[in-house]
Amino acid sequence: MYKRDLDTLIAQGKLPSALLLYGEPFFTDFYAKKILPLWAEKEHILSFYFDEYHFESAKNHISQPSLFGDVSVLYIRSDKKIPKKELDALVAMTQKNPSSYFLLHFSGDDRVARDIAKSFTKKKGGDFVRFFKPNMGEAIAFMREEANRLQLQIENFALQHLFVLQNEELSLCMNELEKLSLLGKPVTVSDIDTHVYGMGSLSLDTFIMKLLQKEDIKEDLMRVLDGAGSDEIRIINAITAYVTQLMMFHIYIKVHGRYDAVEILGYPLPPQLVKERAAMSIKFKLPLYKKLLEHLLSCEHALKYAQQIDKNSYLISCLIKLQTFL
Known part of the structure; x- marks a missing residue:
């Protein structure tokens, strides 16, 4: 059952x-x-x-x-x-x-x-x-319940950010929430980037935006890898989640002629972030989204199951190839 x-x-x-x-x-x-x-x-x-x-x-x-x-x-x-x-x-x-x-x-x-x-x-x-692994909605519901138990003030978009950063491992997220509650203040995405990844690490969202804007990401990738504990699969999953979100914005805008984060995602995002996601989402057409997601899933599969590969080098080659699609 x-x-x-x-x-x-x-x-x-x-x-x-x-x-x-x-x-x-x-x-x-x-x-x-x-x-x-x-x-x-x-x-x-x-x-x-x-x-x-x-x-x-x-x-x-x-x-x-x-x-x-x-x-x-x-x-x-x-x-x-x-x-x-x-x-x-x-x-x-x-x-x-x-x-x-x-x-x-x-x-x-x-x-x-x-x-x-x-x-x-x-x-x-x-x-x-x-x-089975919880979907985003289930994960946020469990994290929200834990945050309430800890009397931790944190917005749903920050919980989503934590879930993605932790490679969608809910147990790890629960542990991090307990640590974050020790800050004794409302927790933001910036706090998560600082205290979960360590001081000076680059936000994954910032890195992904550079990637999708076809900027040079080699140096930034090294910083992200250092901050994320050299977890290549986590980075691929974060990019996949980001691209999926953009596609959801794209479809909603095409159907309704406007955007609403709550209706699209089920929870609010900061206004500036919503504006950025909406603007970027309409730059890509649906066939491109399909191509990007298929490529990312293929990369994730190889990173998980291929033997005797240099995961770091393979990730770099995957991301360079992804940029050729844009």
């Missing part, structure tokens, strides 16, 4: 007694922390983290019914495949003992997780949830 199905079961109080969580790390962490307290108090939960897992101890914890009506919860967090015979036995025990629950929080390869999921079918009394 998917996240929305899990939310429904939680709201209805109808969670299965054996559950596997895998996929997007932020969501697996978030829902593990949410589900365990629904099942039992901390003293009734036996937890194994990674190499701590021991089958006999796990089995003993959930196999014996409590004399006092207490529940027994088994929580395993692992990035390695647990033998199928052991998983089948643990899931089966939750069916034999109605006061037992089993949560497997798997943080390894999704291909391995799909195999593990065979032990958590509904037929066996369990279920599994695969989480």
Whole structure:
């Protein structure tokens, strides 16, 4: 099942007694922390983290019914495949003992997780949830909730900026929000560039504007790489998000003859930034947007999966080629 199905079961109080969580790390962490307290108090939960897992101890914890009506919860967090015979036995025990629950929080390869999921079918009394990366709207909603908890004043466009800079890794964004809350003042995009990337780093937005205006970007690219921890994929993702935003502005302007950031993006941007995005968006035609995005996706794929390439040099060649399309 998917996240929305899990939310429904939680709201209805109808969670299965054996559950596997895998996929997007932020969501697996978030829902593990949410589900365990629904099942039992901390003293009734036996937890194994990674190499701590021991089958006999796990089995003993959930196999014996409590004399006092207490529940027994088994929580395993692992990035390695647990033998199928052991998983089948643990899931089966939750069916034999109605006061037992089993949560497997798997943080390894999704291909391995799909195999593990065979032990958590509904037929066996369990279920599994695969989480995917959040889209921009979902990410901002979660970051907004965290910012409110921290009593941090920050606009949605700054949250979007942080999400892109952190390579759309929501867990990293949450950590950065906690650090930014220590500033004790409303947080701006400039604050994010300064405190997340370090002093003197170049704003990615500024760099991308130079790139799309066909300016010489080699020197600026080196500064961005230094500030971003030499993460080439993060830079490609930021450019892709920026170009996608421009295309959304372009389409909206063509249809309505005006621009409105809230209607286009779902959240406001500073007036000057809106004006800049709108002006740049109409410079490119839709076929060019398609060409740019296809090229960026191809570059991202190569950076993630191609072996034995110099990622730094490859990124430079990708961006130089992109400028030839403009």
